[in-house]
Amino acid sequence: MxxxxxxxxxxxxxxxxxxxxxxxxxxxxxxxxxxxxxxxxxxxxxxxxxxxxxxxxxxxxxxxxxxxxxxxxxxxxxxxxxxHGFTYKMKIVYAHFPMTVKVKGNTITIDNFLGERSPRLAKIIGDVKVQVKGEDVTLTGINKEHVGQTMANIEQATKIKRRDPRVFQDGIYLVDKTQEEIE
The missing domain is CATH 3.90.930.12 (Ribosomal protein L6)
Structure with a gap:
């Protein structure tokens, strides 16, 4: 060799x-x-x-x-x-129980997920900016790894356990990854 x-x-x-x-x-x-x-x-x-x-x-x-x-x-x-920066767009999806998503400091709080009483939390990594408007969640930042890990934390926080995921499709899912010009 x-x-x-x-x-x-x-x-x-x-x-x-x-x-x-x-x-x-x-x-x-x-x-x-x-x-x-x-x-x-x-x-x-x-x-x-x-x-x-x-x-x-x-x-x-x-x-x-x-x-x-x-x-x-x-x-x-x-x-x-x-x-340029990195922008990930996510969509809040629910069928029966309308969940509310709020940003508090460096955590994201997801209330009423599948009717649960206790909120689910997802950690925001680094200086990623999270905006929640209606059913859309937008993550922006300059570090691709921090934006991606924050997105993964949100998806993992809404992971469905002990139920059939084909029936219960509630959660927050990635819809689009784009790179936008920073002004």
Whole structure:
């Protein structure tokens, strides 16, 4: 088996976004905000030239090659997030018991889910903004992982247990993932 001597991935950086690399820490600043992340991996080197971020590894094995692609995707998502942002749209669905959804601090409270007396709670991760209008829930933020995890927390909070999900289809479900321009 012949090992490759070097794997290199380049990520173009737009003009209105600045990327700063300090060891394993990558900081991305744009008109939407600032994101910082530590990529601590022994063999992988992150560097930058005038207009690109370069992720490389020397003499990689299979896992190192996969990690280069993963880090490239994370940095690309950070750049896209501070430039455009991420918006997830969810829909509140109920048949018999109308549920009410409220945002209180960094938690989302779901009352009267399937007629239950105690409210269900979902945690908001990071600085994700949650808006509830009627049957629509909108999640916006610059960190794709925080927006996605908040969406998953809401879906898990309304997971139906001990009932047939084909009959009881109540819950809060993802309808649309979009990326919108930050002004």
């Amino acid at each position: 012949v090992k490759l001597s070097n794997i290199t991935e380049t990520i173009p950086v737009p003009e209105d976004v600045t990327v700063t690399i300090d060891g394993n820490d990558v900081t991305v600043k744009g008109n939407g905000g600032e994101l910082t992340r530590n990529f601590n991996h022994n063999k992988i080197a992150i560097s930058q030239d005038e207009e690109n971020v370069i992720v490389s590894v020397a003499f990689p094995n299979k896992k190192d090659k996969a990690m280069v692609g993963t880090i490239r995707s994370h940095i690309s998502n950070m750049i896209y997030g501070v430039k």
